[in-house]
Amino acid sequence: PDGTVRYTTNTNGGPLFIFVKDGKIVRCTPIDFDNTDAPSWTIKARGRTFKPWRRATVSPYSLALKSQVYTDDRVLYPMKRVDFDPKGERNPQNRGISGYERISWDEALDIVSSEIKRQKTVHGPGAIAIQHHSHHQWGNIGYYLSALLRFGNLIGFTRIHHNPDSWEGWYWGAMHHFGNALRLGLPSHYGTVEDALKEAEMVVFWSSDPEVTSGVYAGYEGTQRRFWAKELGIEFVHIDPHCNTTAQLFGGRWIPLKPGTDPAMAHAIMYIWLTEGLYDKDYVETRTTGFDQWAAYLLGKDDGVAKTPEWQEAETGVPAHVVRALARQWGKKKTYLGAGGLGTGVGGAVRNSTGTQWARCMIMMMAMQGWGKPGINFGNLQFGTPVDNFHYFPGYAEGGISGELAFTAAAINNYTRMPHVLSMNPVKQIIPRQRLPEAIIKGYAHGNLWDGSSIEAQIAPFEYPMPGYSKIHMIWHYGGAAFGTVAQSERYIEAYRHESIECLVSQAIYMEGDTPFADIILPACTHVERYDIGETCGCQGYVHHAPGQLNHRTIVMQHKCIEPLGESKSDYQIFADVLSRLGLGAMFTEGCSELDWCKRVFDSADLSKNITWKEFLKKGYYVVPPEPEETPEPVSMRWFAEDRMKDVPEPHPLPSQYSGDFGKGLQTQSGKIEFVPNSILRGDPNNPERPALNRYIPSWEGLQTKELVAKYPLQMISTHSRYSFHTFSDGKDSTINDIEDHRVLIDGYYYWVMRVHPEDAARRGIGHHSLIRVFNDRGAVILAADVSPLMMPGVVKSFIAAAVFDPVPDPMGWADRGGCVNILTPQRRQVQGTEGMGSNSCLVEIAPWTPTLKAGE
Amino acid sequence: MEKWNLIIDVEKCENCNNCAIATKDEHIGNDYPGYAAPMPAHGGDWIQIGRRTRGATPMVDVAYLPVTCNHCDNAPCVDAGGGCVTKRADGIVIIDPVKAKGRRDVVDSCPYGAIWWNEELNLPQKWIFDAHLLDQGWKEPRASQACSTGCMKALKVEDAEMRRIAERDQLEVLKAGLGTRPRVYYQNMYRWNKCFVGGSVTATIKGVLECVEGAEVVLIKDGKVAGEAKTDFLGDFKVDRLEPNSGTYKVKIIHPQHGSALVDATVNESVYLGSIQLSK
């Protein structure tokens, strides 16, 4: 009625209606389902019937979309650094210092395409590296695993290989005990919402804040279900140094502990179970191996130290009687372990030096309690709803249009359902993402692989440079978030300015973060300015059946709602234009526009049997009907607990991975849960930092590292930002900046927030919302203090992924007032022989700070 | 006639700010003649979330309180406006974006601080309950539509019905004493304006310090019982809904096997007594 046209889109925080008038976005709203959409599922539990809201919930950063489409921080024209002359002086030392001039698209495309040719001619294969980040706007076409990978494969590139930053401790640790390599060591989730509501008596949230992290991508879908659990009288406990948002909302005992000491507490809980007979002896006997050795260690038979609650108290700061009481309750009651934000894993506790130990403990604890039996499983009501998991729609990790079979999950479904020209990268050289600066500056780096095909794929190290290839001399940067998201990120400045990097291209939407270090900036548009297609929270691949977090599976046509702003173009178009200059245009596009590709994805997916392309384009979304209430939901690990054939709809592990009959038992060598994993005994037997028997090894940087604590007495944890999705929606003059728990406006500048306990603040003369300098030997950052008893003493908490990097004068040279706290975090691997990061093992000191610059300087 | 009301359950607000961000999305850069001129990109928080923590680490809780225009039935801003602020028949209060130009005084008339001065447009502004959308047939304002927990609900009912609901659910309004008669109601306000006394009860059992479950806790003030609780499996108890600055209470804790304790709690704000050990 107001003359707007209603389009649809998807975001990493839920789907949206986009209302457009006269070519401009008027508003973005959540989608309320109507009565032509499929019905909602119901769960009956303990005499009650539960039905979810008929609405697709969204996160605040999604609702702020319009403000970041129209922001002044957009790159609207191709740009060239003023003192970068591709034919003469390139002045790499001035990256991040000198300004830009506008150039034409023709000029920009000429420069980058001839540079690609020059790199190959002068240096040979491997000279071009592609640097991208983990998260995208949404969709199957434009995603980096899709169009960018296809582009990269067509030119040949040195891969900057990500560490499994979300998974770390699960991948490098937990997986060895039970397998699930294709989930990178995370448990699965099937049927657990219904099982928890029917059977569970307690949920332990351990390093788990789903109200902030939404599992992943799932808006507020899990919130209502946690309220149901609470209404049913299911008890909640929260183990976290911060009384996090989930603990705040639902209550239940908050047990703060020194970050990174969690394995000690877990040991003590298991000690009580062992000594008081509060574990499932039959399960341990029949479904696990190596328990005797584990039990001996808990009792202190090999090292003379019994892992008692009193023993852990000195490490964790949690009173022994509290641990004892929790252990007994847990042992007696059917308990769901909500480990990490997904409930089935992840969690800030995996991103510190003891991350592997903690995740390993989580698996061993569940093994002791009879993992898979009714009411006993991983979860926090976030994953495992009774949606129809059999209805196929590709997730972004399935590679979209990439044609890449090795580095995406395309081979499972996408490749056969949507035949398209295969592509592969003949350059085998890789650089670990966390080591990129060393690779450039020192010319050498080594690392370990993230590869989910087997448990042992991670064991063999690789090196850069790889024999036969050129070192890298050109970086194609896609986005630019490294200062905010990579450990000890100050290292990147020297790397980006290194003379060996002859050309740095940034294909970016925003002028923020690392982007101003580029020589050439190619303006990409946002996803509402181009066509795409995607399912809400459909990532699949390593999070197979991720829409199991949703109340309604929602597949969305991501309309091109408005024309690209300025001269910006879709990433797809940029790739096509560059490749056309290399004679590879048609090979890239297969003659298809982005809308054509959307149609091909549509045709390949099951929804094309239920709705026509026309209807889908018009309505903009399709709700997948849930499983009928009568079909029983197989529950994760129930089959294992009952020693049956695997019955959950999960194509993992690969067939070769079964030691015994296909479909029976786990991926481990014994097919059982291994308290002392064969894969470590076989592959990495002498690693003192990851022993086969999971010992408690105190952090190399934590509140017990005495010398360093004398200098830097506070431990900083830097976890996932509540109101932004990493850098998405932060900075850019977005409406999110005015949320005081995200940034605080002080003297005209928006400062990033750090949470501090009142005692720690008072001792240093720091007031609520006053400015602080946070520093250690690695650097300094200027933040605003948020003082409250929601933080435990001795620990400070900030979020990662500030989009803004803004150095100001400081006694140490410079300090970042943009909020990139990763400048302070250690680059050290959490455990040797892995590529895991240990960012939360970080000591700092904080002090009051007075601005050295005025706003606008 | 049915009129609009808003009900917010303080216990279920999780400070996601969806209500505030949705409202900004609706109004920043958008002009709705007759309803509201565009909201400035910054400096107008028509919906603002307050925060109050109670207690001490680790027994602490926090309440979030969304505050906005209350669409008062006896609105000081309407009185002060002299025609530029009007009350609609459906209960919604609108500041006329044309007539109110330059009327800085209107900002000060609101005892809730709910009116924001738009420097650029020289205009007082506030949350309009998205009347422009309701008039087009929307069923609720953007704020409640986007609410993550469902704690914010817009309700169009007869005043008599609203009074009944307010009584049934023990709803409160902000600054009731002013007599402004707000149409924005709050549930479970005790989390914002009352206090608790809490503690963690332990005893030495067979030579080991343990949490005591099932101990009876009684709060006594002036010889009368002011509250009761039972400890949970971690020995924790919490007696809530006490008046702030209400003085000193005797806290009597008894467990049939493990003994008893008697301590004082002085309630200015909420009190966490920490670990309390029973003795026989």
Ligand SMILES: Nc1nc2c(c(=O)[nH]1)N[C@H]1C(S)=C(S)[C@@H](COP(=O)(O)OP(=O)(O)OC[C@H]3O[C@@H](n4cnc5c(=O)[nH]c(N)nc54)[C@H](O)[C@@H]3O)O[C@H]1N2
């Ligand atoms: N200290 C600490 N560090 C951490 C973590 C932690 O817990 N603590 N967590 C780690 C984890 S789990 C993660 S996942 C990472 C996340 O870290 P990153 O993946 O580095 O962060 P993002 O902000 O998601 O980066 C996405 C970038 O891509 C760009 N981009 C997005 N969409 C598009 C598009 O369509 N086109 C183009 N051209 N560019 C686009 C964005 O602008 C942005 O620059 O951080 C890790 N770092």
Ligand SMILES: Nc1nc2c(c(=O)[nH]1)N[C@H]1C(S)=C(S)[C@@H](COP(=O)(O)OP(=O)(O)OC[C@H]3O[C@@H](n4cnc5c(=O)[nH]c(N)nc54)[C@H](O)[C@@H]3O)O[C@H]1N2
């Ligand atoms: N809003 C939002 N949601 C997101 C993201 C985002 O950027 N923003 N990112 C997504 C991504 S990529 C990922 S990987 C997931 C990450 O999801 P998670 O890994 O689960 O999230 P974190 O915020 O890192 O950590 C969760 C909790 O762990 C606590 N914690 C930190 N260190 C310790 C410790 O040593 N011990 C214990 N017990 N607790 C600790 C933190 O205080 C925090 O409350 O979130 C996803 N969801």
Ligand code: SF4
């Ligand atoms: S009542 Fe109004 S101001 Fe208060 S929370 Fe709801 S929308 Fe926000």
Ligand code: SF4
């Ligand atoms: S809250 Fe303030 S602005 Fe709103 S009606 Fe009442 S007096 Fe007027």
Ligand code: SF4
């Ligand atoms: S949207 Fe709802 S839960 Fe979120 S801040 Fe507003 S009222 Fe609170």
Ligand SMILES: [Ca+2]
């Ligand atoms: Ca149990």
Ligand SMILES: [Ca+2]
């Ligand atoms: Ca069913």
Ligand SMILES: [Mo+4]
């Ligand atoms: Mo991640």
